Amino acid sequence: MLGYYLRLALMSFRRRPGISALMVLAIALGIAVCVMTLTVYHAMSGNPIWWKSERLYAVTMDNWDPNQALNPKTNLPPPEMTYKDAQFLYRSDIPLRKVVMYSTEGVVTGAGSQPAAEIATRVTTADFFPMFEVPFLYGAGWSRSGDSPAQPLIVLSRRENERLFAGANSVGRTLRWNDHEFRVVGVLDDWFPRPRYYDLNGGNFQEPDDAYIPYGWGAALQLQNKEENDCWRPEKLDNFQDYLASDCVWQQVWVELPDRATRERFQSFMDGYWAEQRSGGRFPRAKNNRLSDVAQWLRDNEVVDNDNRVLVGLAFAFLALCLINTMGLLLARFLNGAALSGIRRALGASRRQIFAQLLTEAGVLAVLGTVLGLALAALGLAAVHHLYAAAHLGQRGGYQELTHFDVTAVTWAVVLAVAATLGAGLYPAWRIGRLSPALYLKSQ
Amino acid sequence: MNLNLRPVLAALLRNRTGAVLVAVQVAIALAVLVNAAYIIVQRYQKVHRPTGIDEANILVVESAGFTARFQQNAAVQEDLAYLRALPGVIAATASNAVPLSNGGNNDSLVTRPDAPRAGYINDMEIDEQGLDALGVKLVAGRNFRHDEIQPGRTKLSISSFVPEIIVSRALAEHLFPQQDPLGKQVYDAGNQVATIIGVVDPVMGNFPGSDHPDWVFFVPRLPDEFIVVRYLVRTAPGQRDALMRLIESHLAQSNPDRVINYVRPLGYFKTLSYLADGSMEIYLLTVMGLVIAVTSLGVFALATFNVSTRTRQIGTRRALGARRRDIVDYFLVENGLVTGAGVALGCALALATGYWLSLHYALPRLDLYYLIGGVLALWGIGQLAAWQPARRASAVPPSVATRTV
Numbered sequence: 001m002l003g004y005y006l007r008l009a010l011m012s013f014r015r016r017p018g019i020s021a022l023m024v025l026a027i028a029l030g031i032a033v034c035v036m037t038l039t040v041y042h043a044m045s046g047n048p049i050w051w052k053s054e055r056l057y058a059v060t061m062d063n064w065d066p067n068q069a070l071n072p073k074t075n076l077p078p079p080e081m082t083y084k085d086a087q088f089l090y091r092s093d094i095p096l097r098k099v100v101m102y103s104t105e106g107v108v109t110g111a112g113s114q115p116a117a118e119i120a121t122r123v124t125t126a127d128f129f130p131m132f133e134v135p136f137l138y139g140a141g142w143s144r145s146g147d148s149p150a151q152p153l154i155v156l157s158r159r160e161n162e163r164l165f166a167g168a169n170s171v172g173r174t175l176r177w178n179d180h181e182f183r184v185v186g187v188l189d190d191w192f193p194r195p196r197y198y199d200l201n202g203g204n205f206q207e208p209d210d211a212y213i214p215y216g217w218g219a220a221l222q223l224q225n226k227e228e229n230d231c232w233r234p235e236k237l238d239n240f241q242d243y244l245a246s247d248c249v250w251q252q253v254w255v256e257l258p259d260r261a262t263r264e265r266f267q268s269f270m271d272g273y274w275a276e277q278r279s280g281g282r283f284p285r286a287k288n289n290r291l292s293d294v295a296q297w298l299r300d301n302e303v304v305d306n307d308n309r310v311l312v313g314l315a316f317a318f319l320a321l322c323l324i325n326t327m328g329l330l331l332a333r334f335l336n337g338a339a340l341s342g343i344r345r346a347l348g349a350s351r352r353q354i355f356a357q358l359l360t361e362a363g364v365l366a367v368l369g370t371v372l373g374l375a376l377a378a379l380g381l382a383a384v385h386h387l388y389a390a391a392h393l394g395q396r397g398g399y400q401e402l403t404h405f406d407v408t409a410v411t412w413a414v415v416l417a418v419a420a421t422l423g424a425g426l427y428p429a430w431r432i433g434r435l436s437p438a439l440y441l442k443s444q
Numbered sequence: 445m446n447l448n449l450r451p452v453l454a455a456l457l458r459n460r461t462g463a464v465l466v467a468v469q470v471a472i473a474l475a476v477l478v479n480a481a482y483i484i485v486q487r488y489q490k491v492h493r494p495t496g497i498d499e500a501n502i503l504v505v506e507s508a509g510f511t512a513r514f515q516q517n518a519a520v521q522e523d524l525a526y527l528r529a530l531p532g533v534i535a536a537t538a539s540n541a542v543p544l545s546n547g548g549n550n551d552s553l554v555t556r557p558d559a560p561r562a563g564y565i566n567d568m569e570i571d572e573q574g575l576d577a578l579g580v581k582l583v584a585g586r587n588f589r590h591d592e593i594q595p596g597r598t599k600l601s602i603s604s605f606v607p608e609i610i611v612s613r614a615l616a617e618h619l620f621p622q623q624d625p626l627g628k629q630v631y632d633a634g635n636q637v638a639t640i641i642g643v644v645d646p647v648m649g650n651f652p653g654s655d656h657p658d659w660v661f662f663v664p665r666l667p668d669e670f671i672v673v674r675y676l677v678r679t680a681p682g683q684r685d686a687l688m689r690l691i692e693s694h695l696a697q698s699n700p701d702r703v704i705n706y707v708r709p710l711g712y713f714k715t716l717s718y719l720a721d722g723s724m725e726i727y728l729l730t731v732m733g734l735v736i737a738v739t740s741l742g743v744f745a746l747a748t749f750n751v752s753t754r755t756r757q758i759g760t761r762r763a764l765g766a767r768r769r770d771i772v773d774y775f776l777v778e779n780g781l782v783t784g785a786g787v788a789l790g791c792a793l794a795l796a797t798g799y800w801l802s803l804h805y806a807l808p809r810l811d812l813y814y815l816i817g818g819v820l821a822l823w824g825i826g827q828l829a830a831w832q833p834a835r836r837a838s839a840v841p842p843s844v845a846t847r848t849v
Contacts, residue, residue: 022741029734067560105672107510107703116703118508118672179511202547222670232552232561234634237603306805307724310483314476318731318738321472325742328465332749384723431461 005360012361023329027369027421030322032376035413037315042408045304048193053294059253061085061274062288065232076300077288078249080228086251088273094266095255097127102225102252103199103209110176111164119160119210123218131256132198139171139186142214150216154182160210161187195303197294199252201227204303225250267291327424334358334428338435345437355433362425370417452778463782466746470786470822473739475793478818480728482810487721496646497543498579498678502710503688504542505675507702514701516669517595527675532683535576539674540569540667541650545713548650553630555619565615566649569665575644577676585626585642588664596666605636606663613645614658652717684709740829747779747833758837759844768838775834776827783826787819
């Protein structure tokens with residue numbers, strides 16, 4: 001029966017190719033706009049470490065100015081911590097894993113004939129790699145004993161290893177970082193969490209750093225955070241020791257707390273530290289010691305911006321418009337063909353059969369429209385990709401990565417489109433099915 | 445036009461579904477178009493706010509020293525001497541950050557020592573050619589002199605301040621409303637005092653994305669010794685790109701203790717800062733175009749369908765004496781009623797959407813002029829889309845009435 005309905009549908013398209021093409025195009029446009037928007041939205045709202053999102057916590061404490069919050073709109077604590085608070089919290093044994101870190105820059109030389117280049121370098125404690133589940137191509141990270149006193153060890157990103165050592169296994173080789181000798185202990189595999197949740201400074205979709213060195217180098221070489229150094233207190237900052245002792249925030253602290261009990265223990269550990277410091281004259285604002293899991297952290301930092309929510313709304317409004325349009329066209333076309341349906345009813349076709357036949361016709365349109373829509377969306381995303389590339393903006397911003405076709409979004413859009421077009425066909429098919437056949441036979 | 449609405453309405457009410465679907469399309473279209481246009485205009489105005497900076501003719505060089513031998517203050521003097529001697533260079537300065545890049549320093553200035561701080565104020569380090577290198581206009585007071593430029597701070601002098609600063613007019617008005625800011629004293633985060641010696645207007649500093657991008661003050665000092673240095677170089681019109689190549693090849697070789705991270709036009713940083721706004725504009729314009737196309741298609745299809753199912757009635761009216769003009773009018777009036785109903789519904793929808801956006805997304809409330817414009821435009825588009833089917837209807841000959849099939 002289905003084959004017969006399909007043949008009828010094709011005949012009907014051939015009878016009116018223009019209006020059929022318009023319907024397919026309307027569906028396709030609605031789908032294309034939706035898929036494009038959802039793809040970007042999905043990429044932005046993704047939680048790149050969802051499987052342990054509830055165990056990883058960004059640690060923040062509000063040490064800010066009593067007269068104004070760092071961000072008065074949200075009243076959140078500063079996203080980074082002071083050096084001294086970070087040091088204290090890092091010494092706790094409560095977390096399963098713990099990281100204190102920041103990103104700086106260093107110039108790499110001494111690896112073959114490569115020209116000197118400044119690369120983004122993360123100064124971090126050893127747990128960074130296991131805690132954020134960073135994949136290694138060669139070697140591994142360093143152990144906690146390498147952090148302090150700092151050992152001259154370095155981990156390279158895959159791309160940096162390709163630049164410096166042509167992609168060879170460079171574990172054991174040496175290079176100079178800011179004119180100090182370092183030994184390569186590991187090379188990362190491709191790794192690009194989007195958004196870069198563990199450090200949202202400088203843009204939510206920045207690429208990970210090109211190199212990683214043990215945390216102790218930060219104080220030893222007097223390395224500053226390259227993105228965010230925020231101070232509020234009028235205090236003497238005449239040397240790096242002053243800076244380390246200051247109320248300036250620039251250290252990122254993350255902990256892995258495997259269960260609720262550990263979480264509560266760590267929270268009360270923080271609160272205890274806060275109370276003790278407060279009695280010594282620090283933390284003048286109300287208590288705001290936060291452990292934010294990854295999902296909360298991304299929400300607090302507004303990783304999905306308002307523009308994208310507006311665009312998703314707009315895309316669905318447009319899809320609705322396209323589907324109502326298709327519904328109107330289908331209705332017109334079925335009513336035009338009502339006489340045919342009347343003859344088929346008179347010859348013994350049941351209402352259900354007429355309904356099924358017309359719905360098949362709508363289904364064929366839905367499939368064609370969806371296929372064309374996906375093709376258009378792929379073209380559109382390629383155009384967006386090209387736009388960013390043309391502006392030379394893609395190399396480090398990671399914006400291009402947002403435009404990759406993503407399977408979940410596509411699946412959703414396809415399901416949505418087929419369901420919606422069939423839905424759009426339901427009412428017209430039902431109406432024609434209910435018409436009395438005699439009426440249309442007579443009018444001929 | 446002879447507006448005989450009753451028969452038109454009667455026919456419409458007997459065959460409601462198609463008309464209702466088109467009216468709903470028009471309503472959605474109006475809500476989308478009006479709000480999208482409003483957002484586009486706002487973004488456009490934001491991106492094109494005056495910066496006071498000669499954006500088209502400035503290039504930016506970033507240099508990073510990395511060996512213990514590297515002497516930053518000496519290197520900066522050498523680089524500046526080279527840059528300033530190049531033919532085609534109008535002015536060059538060293539600075540801690542790139543204008544319009546959303547990266548740089550903030551401080552908090554107040555007018556009394558120990559006053560509560562309110563808001564962060566962008567500070568830029570420049571030298572005596574800094575204002576010229578940006579192309580900003582000094583509207584009061586004087587520029588920095590060469591002997592007033594302090595060397596870059598070392599790690600042992602991070603919190604030192606300068607005795608004299610130049611401020612933007614917007615900042616002067618914020619700090620000293622309706623007073624002459626020249627000679628007034630301000631205090632930095634460390635309660636160190638400085639005197640205002642000049643006022644520039646307009647100028648947008650390092651942070652176009654901040655709430656007050658034009659609250660800027662200039663500090664006569666070379667960049668700190670332990671961070672990268674940016675050179676801002678203003679060239680004669682048309683010479684920027686050639687100079688960029690020349691400068692890059694020279695500076696990359698001139699000092700083995702540092703690297704040149706990039707030589708780029710200033711526009712690069714501005715584009716990056718406004719990337720989201722630019723994409724939003726393109727996206728919204730595209731969707732607006734598609735919305736108009738799809739809606740006209742809907743109107744056109746309804747009119748065509750109505751004409752084709754009423755061929756005999758049209759023939760009968762023509763046989764009874766209706767002019768072709770009357771037939772065209774009939775269909776245009778019918779279309780006008782349907783689009784009119786849609787537009788009326790759309791007004792409510794557009795206002796509700798606008799209100800919701802202003803509530804949740806911090807957009808200003810929808811401007812009513814946009815709504816009026818949208819109503820007129822959609823109604824016009826509806827009439828245009830119905831025009832061709834109406835003309836075709838008027839071509840139906842009266843003899844059709846006499847045929848049986």
